[in-house]
Amino acid sequence: MIKYNLKCQNDHEFESWFSNSKEYDKLNKKGLLECIYCSSKKINKSIMSPTIFNSKEKNKLIEKTNENFKDKKNKLLNLRKYIEKNFDYVGNEFSKKVREVYYDKKNKKSIYGTTTAKEREELAKEGIDLISIPWVNKDN
DSSP: OEEEEEEETTOOEEEEEESSHHHHHHHHHTTOOOOTTTOOOOEEEOOOOOOOOOHHHHHHHHHHHHHHHHHHHHHHHHHHHHHHHHSEEEETTHHHHHHHHHHOTTOOOOEEEOOOHHHHHHHHHTTOOOOOOOOOOSOO
């Protein structure tokens, strides 16, 4: 795949992806490319500046991405630990149990579990707001 910056006769610029450079040439020659703004069929490649990284820059970018990923994963793991320590797990009976807690105003029990999309929709219609949390595996 290759991405080209394209420009029409009216100086509108836009981007498009092609399977290869020959594909661009073939489509343009047949008049099958058109400007997304004015529908002009006179399209040319515009000046492009590809992003080029040297090895050090690339490695720094990868390290930073990995650090950000690890940081977010650790935050999610800490959240999971907190929930497991302070909430009661009710499994797939969550929709039933959350209704019991919601409608019994004296019950301040904190619970967590799983629901189906349909159950979440039904709970939302009843005014019961839920929070979905990505459940990060502890060992991976």
